[in-house]
Amino acid sequence: xxxxxxxxxxxxxxxxxxxxxxxxxxxxxxxxxxxxxxxxxxxxxxxxxxxxxxxxxxxxxxxxxxxxxxxxxxxxxxxxxxxxxxxxxxxxxxxxxxxxxxxxxxxxxxxxxxxxxxxxxxxxxxxxxxxxxxxxxxxxxxxxxxxxxxxxxxxxxxxxxxxxxxxxxxxxxxxxxxxxxxxxxxxxxxxxxxxxxxxxxxxxxxxxxxxxxxxxxxxxxxxxxxxxxxxxxxxxxxxxxxxxxxxxxxxxxxxxxxxxxxxxxxxxxxxxxxxxxxxxxxxxxxxxxxxxxxxxxxxxxxxxxxxxxxxxxxxxxxxxxxxxxxxxxxxxxxxxxxxxxxxxxxxxxxxxxxxxxxxxxxxxxxxxxxxxxxxxxxxxxxxxxxxxxxxxxxxxxxxxxxxxxxxxxxxxxxxxxxxxxxxxxxxxxxxxxxxxxxxxxxxxxxxxxxxxxxxxxxxxxxxxxxxxxxxxxxxxxxxxxxxxxxxxxxxxxxxxxxxxxxxxxx
Amino acid sequence: xxxxxxxxxxxxxxxxxxxxxxxxxxxxxxxxxxxxxxxxxxxxxxxxxxxxxxxxxxxxxxxxxxxxxxxxxxxxxxxxxxxxxxxxxxxxxxxxxxxxxxxxxxxxxxxxxxxxxxxxxxxxxxxxxxxxxxxxxxxxxxxxxxxxxxxxxxxxxxxxxxxxxxxxxxxxxxxxxxxxxxxxxxxxxxxxxxxxxxxxxxxxxxxxxxxxxxxxxxxxxxxxxxxxxxxxxxxxxxxxxxxxxxxxxxxxxxxxxxxxxxxxxxxxxxxxxxxxxxxxxxxxxxxxx
Numbered sequence: 042x043x044x045x046x047x048x049x050x051x052x053x054x055x056x057x058x059x060x061x062x063x064x065x066x067x068x069x070x071x072x073x074x075x076x077x078x079x080x081x082x083x084x085x086x087x088x089x090x091x092x093x094x095x096x097x098x099x100x101x102x103x104x105x106x107x108x109x110x111x112x113x114x115x116x117x118x119x120x121x122x123x124x125x126x127x128x129x130x131x132x133x134x135x136x137x138x139x140x141x142x143x144x145x146x147x148x149x150x151x152x153x154x155x156x157x158x159x160x161x162x163x164x165x166x167x168x169x170x171x172x173x174x175x176x177x178x179x180x181x182x183x184x185x186x187x188x189x190x191x192x193x194x195x196x197x198x199x200x201x202x203x204x205x206x207x208x209x210x211x212x213x214x215x216x217x218x219x220x221x222x223x224x225x226x227x228x229x230x231x232x233x234x235x236x237x238x239x240x241x242x243x244x245x246x247x248x249x250x251x252x253x254x255x256x257x258x259x260x261x262x263x264x265x266x267x268x269x270x271x272x273x274x275x276x277x278x279x280x281x282x283x284x285x286x287x288x289x290x291x292x293x294x295x296x297x298x299x300x301x302x303x304x305x306x307x308x309x310x311x312x313x314x315x316x317x318x319x320x321x322x323x324x325x326x327x328x329x330x331x332x333x334x335x336x337x338x339x340x341x342x343x344x345x346x347x348x349x350x351x352x353x354x355x356x357x358x359x360x361x362x363x364x365x366x367x368x369x370x371x372x373x374x375x376x377x378x379x380x381x382x383x384x385x386x387x388x389x390x391x392x393x394x395x396x397x398x399x400x401x402x403x404x405x406x407x408x409x410x411x412x413x414x415x416x417x418x419x420x421x422x423x424x425x426x427x428x429x430x431x432x433x434x435x436x437x438x439x440x441x442x443x444x445x446x447x448x449x450x451x452x453x454x455x456x457x458x459x460x461x462x463x464x465x466x467x468x469x470x471x472x473x474x475x476x477x478x479x480x481x482x483x484x485x486x487x488x489x490x491x492x493x494x495x496x497x498x499x500x501x502x503x504x505x506x507x508x509x510x511x512x513x514x515x516x517x518x519x520x521x522x523x524x525x526x527x528x529x530x531x532x533x534x535x536x537x538x539x540x541x542x543x544x545x546x547x
Numbered sequence: 548x549x550x551x552x553x554x555x556x557x558x559x560x561x562x563x564x565x566x567x568x569x570x571x572x573x574x575x576x577x578x579x580x581x582x583x584x585x586x587x588x589x590x591x592x593x594x595x596x597x598x599x600x601x602x603x604x605x606x607x608x609x610x611x612x613x614x615x616x617x618x619x620x621x622x623x624x625x626x627x628x629x630x631x632x633x634x635x636x637x638x639x640x641x642x643x644x645x646x647x648x649x650x651x652x653x654x655x656x657x658x659x660x661x662x663x664x665x666x667x668x669x670x671x672x673x674x675x676x677x678x679x680x681x682x683x684x685x686x687x688x689x690x691x692x693x694x695x696x697x698x699x700x701x702x703x704x705x706x707x708x709x710x711x712x713x714x715x716x717x718x719x720x721x722x723x724x725x726x727x728x729x730x731x732x733x734x735x736x737x738x739x740x741x742x743x744x745x746x747x748x749x750x751x752x753x754x755x756x757x758x759x760x761x762x763x764x765x766x767x768x769x770x771x772x773x774x775x776x777x778x779x780x781x782x783x784x785x786x787x788x789x790x791x792x793x794x795x796x797x798x799x800x801x802x803x804x805x806x807x808x809x810x811x812x813x814x815x816x817x818x819x820x821x822x823x824x825x826x827x828x829x830x831x832x833x834x835x836x
Contacts (some may be wrong), residue, residue, distance in 0.1 A: 050745070050748070052741055052744040052745070053772045053773065053774075054740055054741035054743075054744055054747075054769075054772050054773075055741050055744075056772060056822065057818075057821045057822055057823030057824060058734065058737060058741065058823075060736055092801075094801060225743045264557065
């Protein structure tokens with residue numbers, strides 16, 4: 042029998058070598074390269090990937106923005122951004138290697154020919170750096186600019202290599218606009234080439250939610266309406282709008298946080314086990330949850346807007362006093378809602394969600410509150426310090442998981458107190474948690490869309506949000522209704538009090 | 548180091564130390580472990596071991612048990628010291644602590660270490676055994692510790708006559724998973740050679756400028772993987788500087804920095820067997836010739 046030629050055999054020399062997540066040669070184009078996101082997140086993420094040799098040697102970045110700048114000026118600006126915001130020490134040799142592939146194109150796409158400059162630059166990178174026609178287009182631009190760029194670049198796709206498009210949130214401003222945007226993008230790009238980014242999904246602790254649920258046999262049997270009393274998900278920020286008045290006045294908390302981050306956290310908490318960890322298996326399960334989700338009515342959605350108050354002892358202005366905000370603005374900076382997931386696992390189990398700006402502290406948590414023990418055989422006095430079991434997933438800060446359990450207070454008699462058993466992510470694994478953008482950019486280069494949002498997911502999220510905000514068009518809220526530095530309007534407390542529950546104590 | 552102690556003394560001291568380091572009003576210091584790391588450190592390896600282990604606890608929170616054999620000590624006793632190494636979590640107030648237990652095994656205790664360490668292993672977590680220097684194959688101390696560990700980590704470049712000792716190491720492979728730091732050092736070059744496939748499918752020679760053990764491992768690896776005799780030509784060098792297969796130069800593919808701590812740290816993250824390495828080690832045994 043003749044042996045197959047070596048070129049068709051599997052490479053035997055790879056046996057035993059661990060798979061490394063290194064991307065293929067490619068060029069990444071960042072539209073909106075002079076913006077805050079590029080400097081604070083994208084370039085520090087690229088540097089962190091380069092620091093760990095996760096970028097291919099044949100890699101290039103093209104920054105595109107309106108601001109006139111030379112290649113060298115852009116490089117220097119990004120070098121400073123990496124030095125200021127990077128999580129790793131700054132190593133000149135790492136930067137030099139990355140900087141060799143950095144180019145800049147000053148273009149406003151309303152200019153005739155602006156897109157051709159970008160294409161020419163990318164073609165030149167192919168020749169100079171061997172980026173092989175592989176393209177990542179990162180749209181870090183305002184929503185109004187997305188369509189123009191998609192059409193311009195979609196019409197100029199390369200014939201060789203792959204093309205992937207990363208679209209920043211917000212993806213549309215309602216269901217109709219999201220559908221329209223999906224249609225436009227899909228005219229030029231296949232769904233598997235579209236990476237709608239929600240950076241929350243890139244956070245280690247969010248991914249750990251899936252591991253916690255589906256790699257441990259002890260949680261899943263009790264992860265349902267039989268044992269769970271309710272779920273509370275909090276995305277709290279102590280910051281205000283930080284100069285983003287133009288964006289926030291349009292979006293409000295519901296479009297900024299609820300439509301994407303919060304609903305994704307609900308979906309990850311409530312989803313059924315996927316059959317595998319492939320992109321479509323995971324997203325299929327999330328979509329089922331989003332389809333099954335509803336809020337029981339306007340009474341179960343609370344909105345608020347902060348007035349003046351104190352954060353960390355410092356006096357801060359109210360939302361309407363922030364620069365760029367209308368003095369009679371009715372934009373919500375706080376949203377709380379009760380949601381239900383109508384399926385066998387979760388029927389009648391409330392998911393309480395809340396998000397707000399200028400709350401007392403920054404915190405993102407998912408709290409699974411279990412039902413009380415049916416018949417504790419202790420005297421009532423001894424149970425005074427006992428609270429229900431809560432599995433608390435800390436997304437940020439203090440990344441980790443805590444379980445609140447009842448324990449006997451040492452000493453004579455029998456007194457029970459609730460104590461927390463903590464698993465701190467940074468305590469068990471001290472390799473340094475990668476920034477969400479590092480993970481997501483690399484995933485995109487590798488073509489893995491598991492942690493990105495699919496078109497139908499986005500549309501389901503918008504459908505729910507549209508239903509939540511529809512009644513708001515009819516009434517005029519009495520804003521401001523909570524002081525900066527407090528946990529939101531009184532109506533939010535009432536939302537849970539009506540059900541005989543309360544928000545978690547902090 | 549306290550002299551003539553018992554394991555109960557060690558356990559009590561650990562408990563006291565944990566309690567004492569938390570002041571009223573402070574966040575509790577968390578004890579975190581992902582493994583028990585035992586290190587067998589003969590006297591001439593103490594400095595090197597200390598250097599490698601510095602910072603390792605921060606990367607791999609574990610209960611570390613350092614065993615210092617002193618077979619020539621006239622006493623039949625244990626001396627011990629316990630230390631709680633606490634690290635601030637980046638930007639947070641909470642501290643995470645790992646326990647380091649140093650035990651001097653005096654006299655006959657040097658050849659019966661298992662009963663000393665077994666009570667101190669963290670239950671249900673993997674046990675790694677780092678053996679500094681040449682493994683004394685057949686000696687009771689190695690035999691005992693291999694039986695309680697899940698993974699043996701060696702650096703065969705520390706062995707004076709590795710080529711002969713691999714045959715004995717092969718005998719251990721059925722009992723314990725083995726990691727070799729010398730083998731880990733060849734990884735970037737193995738990746739570089741793998742990138743030359745299929746041009747090297749019929750290779751007949753490999754030229755390595757590097758230390759003897761690493762060169763030997765690379766030569767045996769290529770022979771084993773290609774299923775053909777590949778002649779090794781070695782040029783002395785302090786570390787691997789060149790690998791050439793039939794005149795084709797391999798470009799090393801490096802991912803991380805490679806200090807001794809980095810290399811050990813990487814081995815502590817691996818749980819599976821490395822079949823390619825085991826094949827290389829077994830190729831040294833007389834049965835394979």
